[in-house]
Amino acid sequence: MSKFIPVCEPFLDGNELKYVTDAVETGWISSAGKYVTEFEKQFASYCDCKYGVAVCNGTVALHLALVALGIGKGDEVIIPTFTMIASAFAVAYTGATPVFVDADKETWNIDVTKIEEKITPRTKAIMPVHIFGLMCDMDAITSIAKKHNLYILEDAAEAHGAEYKGRKAGSFSDMASFSFFANKNITTGEGGMVVTNDETIYNKARYHKNLCFPMDGNRNYTHDEIGFNYRMSNVIAAIGLAQVEKADTYKELRIKNNALYREFLKDIPGISFQPLHPDYLNVSWMNAIVIDPVKFGHTKDELIVHLKANGIDTRLLFNGMHNQKSLIDYGCDCSGQYLISDWLTQNGMYLPSASNLSEEEIKGICEIIAEF
Numbered sequence: 001m002s003k004f005i006p007v008c009e010p011f012l013d014g015n016e017l018k019y020v021t022d023a024v025e026t027g028w029i030s031s032a033g034k035y036v037t038e039f040e041k042q043f044a045s046y047c048d049c050k051y052g053v054a055v056c057n058g059t060v061a062l063h064l065a066l067v068a069l070g071i072g073k074g075d076e077v078i079i080p081t082f083t084m085i086a087s088a089f090a091v092a093y094t095g096a097t098p099v100f101v102d103a104d105k106e107t108w109n110i111d112v113t114k115i116e117e118k119i120t121p122r123t124k125a126i127m128p129v130h131i132f133g134l135m136c137d138m139d140a141i142t143s144i145a146k147k148h149n150l151y152i153l154e155d156a157a158e159a160h161g162a163e164y165k166g167r168k169a170g171s172f173s174d175m176a177s178f179s180f181f182a183n184k185n186i187t188t189g190e191g192g193m194v195v196t197n198d199e200t201i202y203n204k205a206r207y208h209k210n211l212c213f214p215m216d217g218n219r220n221y222t223h224d225e226i227g228f229n230y231r232m233s234n235v236i237a238a239i240g241l242a243q244v245e246k247a248d249t250y251k252e253l254r255i256k257n258n259a260l261y262r263e264f265l266k267d268i269p270g271i272s273f274q275p276l277h278p279d280y281l282n283v284s285w286m287n288a289i290v291i292d293p294v295k296f297g298h299t300k301d302e303l304i305v306h307l308k309a310n311g312i313d314t315r316l317l318f319n320g321m322h323n324q325k326s327l328i329d330y331g332c333d334c335s336g337q338y339l340i341s342d343w344l345t346q347n348g349m350y351l352p353s354a355s356n357l358s359e360e361e362i363k364g365i366c367e368i369i370a371e372f
């Protein structure tokens, strides 16, 4: 292909510049400013939630949510092993221990049939991660959480606008966390948000996000608890507001692009996608594929090299949490087998996934794969 195609560039084609310019021209560049509150309001509403708390990235959003739920040292939080490292690190920041569950071969999300065997008296929460924009089986997770009196914190970093049985990601749980990193369907470059319908949890998150300054606005520099400066600036929120205004458009573009990849690659043996199901609206954050090297005739690593030589950027899929030295050293139980997660890591990759990829570009990428 003549032009280099990056794996996922941001798409900023709305009011971003107008709102950022306004923030700069009016001097409202700190976290005090109308764009922060408006972004929180609009994004929470997009998730069918009452409250949003904007923060500086998705990792601290997870940490803040765990703190707001009161999770700390001695507690355990169940997470999928097949996830981005932030899900596990956020648990570790609180002093609690992440406990891993393998992925399900059908959905690539947490295997809900393996959650209960990991529950102990120390378990406080389940953190389902909606991998690549496909929501987890929230009915199953909700009923396990109810039975064992556990919190649910959705790590919805990759799933803006995703749905399960007609309900939005973020609206199922005590709290949910999103990332607005540059490759996300809605982006602020760096940024994150927690959303909730619970006013008490919301207020706790606001309090801890802002160094535990008194919530009544009193600036007497008296702090009753240890807090964090996780504030988002008004300049960043200005980008976020412009993005939320076009959230559905970006979602549709990602879904359309994923459908094109599926169509153009459907006759090539040995390539599979995350399955589709009528109960789930997969917002296709990334166009992830898994290669069966026997049927395809090459490994995914060979395909990555071939695509790179043709100017097409790709990425590996996550390496499971049970394989992370940092987490083994932290004391996580990484024994046992996580066969599906390892299969995804070994055979999976992302194809270019930006919202504004053209049909021609996707077709060109698929032709290069087909020729190979």
Ligand SMILES: Cc1ncc(COP(=O)(O)O)c(C=O)c1O
Pocket: 057, 058, 059, 060, 062, 083, 084, 086, 087, 129, 155, 157, 158, 178, 179, 180, 181, 190, 191, 192
């Ligand atoms: C599942 C998941 N959780 C958390 C994060 C962390 O978000 P951030 O990169 O904004 O800190 C990411 C980021 O990609 C993610 O994919």
